[in-house]
Amino acid sequence: MPFRTYMCVVCGWIYDEEHGHPEAGIPPGTLWQDIPADFTCPECGAGKTDFEMVEI
Numbered sequence: 001m002p003f004r005t006y007m008c009v010v011c012g013w014i015y016d017e018e019h020g021h022p023e024a025g026i027p028p029g030t031l032w033q034d035i036p037a038d039f040t041c042p043e044c045g046a047g048k049t050d051f052e053m054v055e056i
């Protein structure tokens, strides 16, 4: 299954499953569904529900 990418619809910050988000303790390869429900956008603080999957 290929990695997918999710975008914060509020500010446009991108979460790429392949790269993770090490700054927040999320290692590379972490699937979006495995990210804690209380994850918030590092740029604007929006919640997980404010992200949408995007095709690149």
Ligand SMILES: [Zn+2]
Residues within 6 Å of the ligand: 008, 009, 010, 011, 012, 013, 041, 042, 043, 044, 045, 046
């Ligand atoms: Zn954001």
